[in-house]
Amino acid sequence: MDGQTRRQRLIELVRESDKPVSGTALAAKLNVSRQVVVTDIALLRANGIDIISTNRGYIVNTDNKKCSRVIKCRHTDDEILDELFTIVDNGGSADNIIINHRYYNRLEAPLNVHSRLDAKEFMEAIKSGKSKSLSSATSGYHYHTISADSEEALDIIEQELKQKGYWLPLDDWILK
Structure with a gap:
């Protein structure tokens, strides 16, 4: 899986979950290291995706009615x-x-x-x-x-x- 496809899947996994998803869980589902997940999250944020880090994992901010x-x-x-x-x-x-x-x-x-x-x-x-x-x-x-x-x-x-x-x-x- 290339990086762009992986980041798209990462967004889907976080959006589909009804609770925060840990970096470790995302890494396991995507078959990459947790550091790759952290880097992907940073790239997604730089491209305008509002991903929030909590102490329990990542969530996508859907209350962003700006x-x-x-x-x-x-x-x-x-x-x-x-x-x-x-x-x-x-x-x-x-x-x-x-x-x-x-x-x-x-x-x-x-x-x-x-x-x-x-x-x-x-x-x-x-x-x-x-x-x-x-x-x-x-x-x-x-x-x-x-x-x-x-x-x-x-x-x-x-x-x-x-x-x-x-x-x-x-x-x-x-x-x-």
Whole structure:
């Protein structure tokens, strides 16, 4: 079984169970080591699957009824951390980044920034020099899908970003 198939089966096993499934039990069912299960869980989380670790095992969060919206922003690379902190400090998550590049058209990449720690780790990767921010290809203009538990929280995030001068009105193309 290849890794992608194994991870899909792992999700199915956790979702189908009415109680948490231990890493050891998953490893036995998938015929791999527990460490492979831990690595697979990390990969699934990085791809947006909301798997929660409990002291009794793994569960998939199905109560994730979040509200989301696309926002447009512009700022310098030096202001990225402040933008991300503004989002997470007000109860939101920066799920992705989207740019509209002149030649490459729409480009989108996952961010999955849910906390200040996530934001700091993202910035460390950018500052390490191995990569540049996607928004640097469009003079700082970019879009995010942000999510939160309520529309009110999203409104607060937008208001805070507007006050800091980062928020811009949406273009029609992004809604298509």
